Amino acid sequence: MKKTRHPRYARHRYPAEVISHAVWLYFRFPLSLRMVEERLAARGILVSHETVQQWALKFGHGFANQIRRRVPAAEDKWHLDEMVISIGGRKHWLWRAVDQHGVVLDILVQIRRNAQAAKRLLRKLLKKQGRAPRVLITDKLASYAVAKRAVMPGVEHRQHRGLNNRAENSHQPTRRRERIMKRFKSAGQAQYFLSVHEQVANLFRRPANINAAEHRTSWA
Incomplete structure (x- = not known):
């Protein structure tokens, strides 16, 4: 049975796991776009740093909103x-x-x-x-x-x-x-x-x- 892709990732060549991992690397660690490209290449995933940048722009804000909704209430x-x-x-x-x-x-x-x-x-x-x-x-x-x-x-x-x-x-x-x-x-x-x-x-x-x-x- 073919796995259904999340509509957020429709028309993207790579699966959600690869895209979210690349975005996570970029925002979590002190890595440049080219460094993220190299880390993905080391895993056999050939993605240009321009693509990583587009993923970060498209999906970063959505990921941040999801995290913000889960963060425990701020202290006083x-x-x-x-x-x-x-x-x-x-x-x-x-x-x-x-x-x-x-x-x-x-x-x-x-x-x-x-x-x-x-x-x-x-x-x-x-x-x-x-x-x-x-x-x-x-x-x-x-x-x-x-x-x-x-x-x-x-x-x-x-x-x-x-x-x-x-x-x-x-x-x-x-x-x-x-x-x-x-x-x-x-x-x-x-x-x-x-x-x-x-x-x-x-x-x-x-x-x-x-x-x-x-x-x-x-x-x-």
């Missing part, structure tokens, strides 16, 4: 931080929010580092999470305090650089990918890639306060 302590990235020779800011276990809640690429940009991040977080946190932890950037008063007036806000290592450490995989990709080509590309990359990373991130068995059960 959120860490916010921003890092500078260069896109086309122009400075941009990557705003990031994680909970106290390092699970990435959301990211937002913006051209500015001001109160308006901070408000956009907080509003996006509230829309996706459906609730405000108990505590918001940031560095001493004044824009966070302004945005918090406008968007989350009842939330406790702690501003101290030493308390925000969780968010700052979360930037490190992004820096590695930025080097592998020889910097992002556009703000849209950075937003798309990192939105998928962070969700895939969440799937494999085990909070320090639970053991492996509990982690498997939470994803069952």
Whole structure:
């Protein structure tokens, strides 16, 4: 009996297992498109890096949405931080929010580092999470305090650089990918890639306060 292909993969030469594996390699590990091509070739799968790129663009967002629906609810302590990235020779800011276990809640690429940009991040977080946190932890950037008063007036806000290592450490995989990709080509590309990359990373991130068995059960 002929196996029925999922309509999502209709008109594709390779089966879903190959496509999903290639997309997973690209978003999970610090590999360039050509490196993914070489890893597939080592398994006897001859796919060009251009094809891998098209698969990543077509299927990455869908995979990220599936993971996002399965991720356990965010904890009540959120860490916010921003890092500078260069896109086309122009400075941009990557705003990031994680909970106290390092699970990435959301990211937002913006051209500015001001109160308006901070408000956009907080509003996006509230829309996706459906609730405000108990505590918001940031560095001493004044824009966070302004945005918090406008968007989350009842939330406790702690501003101290030493308390925000969780968010700052979360930037490190992004820096590695930025080097592998020889910097992002556009703000849209950075937003798309990192939105998928962070969700895939969440799937494999085990909070320090639970053991492996509990982690498997939470994803069952």
